[in-house]
Amino acid sequence: MNLLSNLPMLADADGGLFFGPANSTFAPMVDDLFDLIYWISAFFFVLIVGVMVYFVLKYYRRPGHGPQPSPTHNNTLEIAWSVLPSFLLVVFFVMGFTNYMSMRTPPDDAYEIHVQAKKWSWLFVYPNGAESSDLHIPVGRPVRFILESEDVLHNMFVPAFRTKMDCVPGRYNEIWVQAVNTTGTGVNPDDHKPHDLFCAEYCGRDHSNMHAFVYVYETGDFDAWLEKASNLYEGNTMVQVGEILYKRKGCISCHSIDGTKKAGPSFKDSFGTAHKFTDGTEAVMDENYIRESIRDPRAKVVAGYQPVMPVFPSSRLSDKDITAIAEFIKSLK
């Protein structure tokens, strides 16, 4: 591993100055290649700068010292220092290439998760139809991600997995990973120390806030989590379900719950109060108003905002879901 990890400065315990926590089968290969290139580069850097400094110290201009004759070219030497480093480049290329192929070739029996990126939230869809806004996977099992985007380019990047891939609208990309460690014990996410999942392709205003967590469970715990996630209404109050949907369906990217003005009005203290619309009329927010705003957002647009909210038909949000969201908004008074 990287010798720099012995330096106390800046380095923390998890793998050296240049490496964050690693948790995938190919992470060690990536880190080893990084180390190899690092030490060979360090050798050449020290050589070049060392020779440069040595020459400056030895030949600096001073009285009684002048330039001494030396050849102005030497083909053998020049061909040698052109060709010999090339062999190292071939080694880097081949190692980079072979590791890349294994990083990009998912096993046939991989578990499949659909990743739907949009401005500015993630939605992970599991084979049984369960959905989540953070990523939950089982340990020790290959997981294949099928990436898509609803709007602009995004990129799913999990530093601990050492992998990333663009989410491109209008096509599917894929990556896969097999985690080697769990992020905690048990089925409850609160008992885990999750990995970060970032958006790594610039996608507009909240690019840097398009963040999710990655939870890795023991197989049995994952199955239990999945079971719970697919029955959203079981064991959760309507308010809790509403909050989950608020995050998962992307409401969160335009409607704050703390009063911050985003692309849409904040939900804080909005239920039961009067709102002015762009056409000059006014109405008090109640359940029917919320329902109308979700099914037909252009019907009433709050003054001072653009009509940019997308329509959510019943295929994307059931009537029951809308009730839950209304309960959640109500709870923010």
Added chain:
Amino acid sequence: MSVGSTPDKFQAANLDGAQTREDNYLLASSGVGSWLFTLDHKRIGVMYLVGILVSFFLGGIFALILRAELFTGTKLFLTEDQYNQMFTLHGAVMTFLFIIPSIPAALGNFVLPVMLGQKDVAFPRMNLGSFYLWVVGAIFFLCAIIFGGLDTGWTFYTPYSVTTSTRVILALLGVFVLGFSSIFTGLNFIVTINTMRPHGMTWFKMPLFLWSIYATSIIQLLATPVLGITGLLLIAERALHIGIFDPEMGGDPVLFQHFFWFYSHPAVYIMILPAMGIISELIAVFSRKHIFGYRFIAYSSIAIALLGFLVWGHHMFVSGQSQLAAVVFSGLTFSVSIPSAIKVFNWLATMYKGSISLATPMCYALAFIFLFTIGGLTGLFLGALATDIQLHDTYFVVAHFHYVMMGGTLVAFVGGLYYWWPKMFGVMYNENAGRLFCLIVFLGFNLTFFPQFIMGARGMPRRYARYVEEFQIYHQLSTLGAFLLGIGMVGAIGVLLYSLYRGKKAPANPWGANTLEWMCSSPPPLANFDNPPPVGDPYDYSNLRYDEREGGYVTVPGPAKKTSSH
């Protein structure tokens, strides 16, 4: 081959050393109009220099605002939207208005014809036209900033750039016009070097700076039109809703990346090649040694220019392009590192047994070797596929290209500016002050960008207004470094500006260089030379001796072989 011809009226001017108007291009005529309508390559170069330094100042202010905001991971004073506009403008202004024209258009314009012993470039009117195209392009950029800003990143990736409400079309028109400025400059230089080399200056007796400018010009001529067309397609998509890149309209967003990088990767070499040319001159002159391996350096410039066209796909390793394409582009990418390495080894060998002066330009040249070596070597991590997957779109990439573009090109530009400053304005700057600010720039630069390698490798994505706490220490170091770097740059430019008022008069040849621009007075007369200067080996310093009275070097009869120019 045309021999440098000088109109009679200029020959008559140089009688018994009296200062006449024609003896100094700065005094040859006066008034604003004499600058705005000048066809003199030196004045055009100076006007470029002013424009470029203003752009650099603007881009630098944007950078400091960004770094200040990033001192913490939460909001300090910029909203996300403001931050995104700021990094876009920093990148776009630095790339299109500063770094691409910096060395060729400002220094190259001034130096190239004099290095050839000529009165001017081949097409002086086209040269002035290039400058005004640059001005028009800059005005488009300013309009984009004033009337709504730009938040696409300097890369204009689709479909975001098709859908955002900021001023994409204005900025693209600016890029389009700036592209023509670049093309005309490249064309002008190619024709000038091909047809106006003086008698005796064969291809392999050209100073290496001219080789690098020639290689650069080839890229400008061949690659820039692709950028122009790509910009027009994007304008057509935005304005006329013709589906090219946006999948909503049946387009392909990755196609845009291919088009964009087909220009913009070669453009990286438009930025670095002239810098390498400057370093070849500086290392030889300040070591008082013939450049080592002239032909290898000259050929490597051409090799970089050609190989640079074949590697654009490495910007798309994680875009979903085919795995075969990724592998091919990775292999080709490694090949382009060899000619760069050759140059570094040759520069070191040039210093061997030399008499090394640590004048300010040489300090910048040494800083260049240090920083460019880091920039080049970190490219290996990005060329190798498996490691690139982790490092792509992180701060590792940001640090890598700043080491090459800023540690390389900018440092060489400032070194070259110090080197040719006495020739351009006829004054000497203060050496100790120059060296001091060079040191501050060097330290500030490393403090700014080295921590970015670490946080990038650890997973900090680029273009982030907010970040998670684990990266804060690296961001804070980087921000401190950026302000130190800012102080260093302001000081470095300040030393030069101060010399305009207080500097000692410069001799014709303060550094003892043997390229032709040092054979006319400082600053040069309007016509550069009364008679075509004799052409010799540009790196033979054996017949130049320091003259105390003159304060510079003079030619003494020596053993060197000289080919006369007629």
